[in-house]
Amino acid sequence: MTNSDVVNKTAAVGSIENANADSGNGGVSAEDMALINQLARRELKAEEVYVFPVTLCDNETDRDCERFSVSALAKLAELFVGKTGIFDHDPKGANQTARIFRAELAADESRSTRSGEPYRCVKAMAYMMRTEKNADLIAEIDGGIKKEVSVCCSVGRKICSICGADERRQPCTHIKGEYYSGKLCEKILEEPSDAYEWSFVAIPAQPNAGVTKSGAFADRKYDLSSEEIGMIAAKCAELKRENGVLENRVAELKSVEDKARADAISEIIRLGRFCVPSFGAETIKAVCGEMSYAQLLEFKKRIRKDVMKEQSERPKSVFYNSENNETEESGGLQRIGSAIRNTSFRMKR
Numbered sequence: 001m002t003n004s005d006v007v008n009k010t011a012a013v014g015s016i017e018n019a020n021a022d023s024g025n026g027g028v029s030a031e032d033m034a035l036i037n038q039l040a041r042r043e044l045k046a047e048e049v050y051v052f053p054v055t056l057c058d059n060e061t062d063r064d065c066e067r068f069s070v071s072a073l074a075k076l077a078e079l080f081v082g083k084t085g086i087f088d089h090d091p092k093g094a095n096q097t098a099r100i101f102r103a104e105l106a107a108d109e110s111r112s113t114r115s116g117e118p119y120r121c122v123k124a125m126a127y128m129m130r131t132e133k134n135a136d137l138i139a140e141i142d143g144g145i146k147k148e149v150s151v152c153c154s155v156g157r158k159i160c161s162i163c164g165a166d167e168r169r170q171p172c173t174h175i176k177g178e179y180y181s182g183k184l185c186e187k188i189l190e191e192p193s194d195a196y197e198w199s200f201v202a203i204p205a206q207p208n209a210g211v212t213k214s215g216a217f218a219d220r221k222y223d224l225s226s227e228e229i230g231m232i233a234a235k236c237a238e239l240k241r242e243n244g245v246l247e248n249r250v251a252e253l254k255s256v257e258d259k260a261r262a263d264a265i266s267e268i269i270r271l272g273r274f275c276v277p278s279f280g281a282e283t284i285k286a287v288c289g290e291m292s293y294a295q296l297l298e299f300k301k302r303i304r305k306d307v308m309k310e311q312s313e314r315p316k317s318v319f320y321n322s323e324n325n326e327t328e329e330s331g332g333l334q335r336i337g338s339a340i341r342n343t344s345f346r347m348k349r
Contacts, residue, residue, distance in 0.1 A: 005168070006154050006196075007066075007189065027051075028127075035101045036127050039082055050138050051127045056080060056103070056151050056198065058121035061114040065176040066158070066187045070105070070120050076153060077103040077122045079195035085126055089152060089199045097137065098128040100198070115161070115186065151198040156191035171235060257293060264288075264296040271303045 028036075028046040036051075037043050057076060061067045068076070085098035103124035111119035128134050140146040158167035162185050165172035174185045265288045269281045288296060 005156075005158065006152065032101065032125065032127075039099055039101055048130055049127045050130050050134070051101075051125055052141055054100070054124045054126050054149055054198070056122040056124055056149070058119065059113055059117055060119065061184075061186055064187075065185065066189060067113070067115065068189045069159075070117070072155065072190050072192050073120055073122050074105045075192050076195060077105050077124075079153065079192060080122065080124055080151070080198070083195050084197055085128075085149070086197055086199050088201055089150065089197070091197070097134065097200070098126045100124045100126045115184070146200055148201050149198050150201045151195070153195040154193050155189045156193050157189075159188040159190055161186040161188055170231065173239065261293055261296060264293070264300050268296070268300050268303060271300070271307060 028049060028051055032051060033044070033046055033049075036049060057068055057073065059068050059070055059073060080100050080103050083100050084096050085100070086092075086095040087097065088095075103122055106121050106123040108119040108121070113119055128138070130138070137146065157169075159165070160167065160172050160174050162174045162180050162183060163172050165174075167187060174180060176185055176187055178185050265285060268288055269284050288299070291299065
């Protein structure tokens, strides 16, 4: 287990139609009874057992953006034969209820997965003893109450669907669930090494059969070689350097933007004083402070355009303002003051 990751996937108890159909042998075929008796300590009779199909897992992408490869499913079909069924992954012996006696890789050519692959799943047959204790459980399975099962297994590799890197040995920077050049990043579960158990669960992590997974990595210790540790450390150092470069670049761009904003506001204040002396610098600065840089540039462009138009089309009369000892131009430039006032009104709203 030191070189594998434990994963749980929730699937569904398959259709029980014809699972125990009358075959003249207690509802179970002779072939299935032969397989069941390979697991039993004594030879069981068909009327003593109840069999039902279970869809264990598939190659569909789950909500964690992970999926089994088809080769992994084929291996899991072998590993789950003989594995016990319990409740809620509680490993107490008293919880052992059923056991898988047959499993295979099944195909549904009418379906495709989210990643575009033909749909594949592990379908198994399980059996339990027809006892008084199991009577209620059998009734709940037949009635569709007990439908979800969660399987627990270990996988040796998690492969990035974008670059093919192994998450454990060569972690990459691609993030599950993100798109890269239109392709969804997924982790493909490969090389299963063991199947531990399957459980009846009350509430599956996901509503669709065979599409749920939860990891159990937080408390695990990995037996990594010094070479693997060195590769991970080098990758972390590289990412840290790249992050530092990006942070410096962001700071530089912020400084450039701040200076550009200050220059644009200064120009707008100058034009505003020239057009409408009654508007003070602080008023214009407050109005501009609520604008984005793109809005500032557009505002400055429109004011400058109006100033040039007024200067070329309308006669000017220059008079002296005794309050601030400056000369002012009258006439059509009042329209510029109206633009500033309208902008101020819109920003306040």
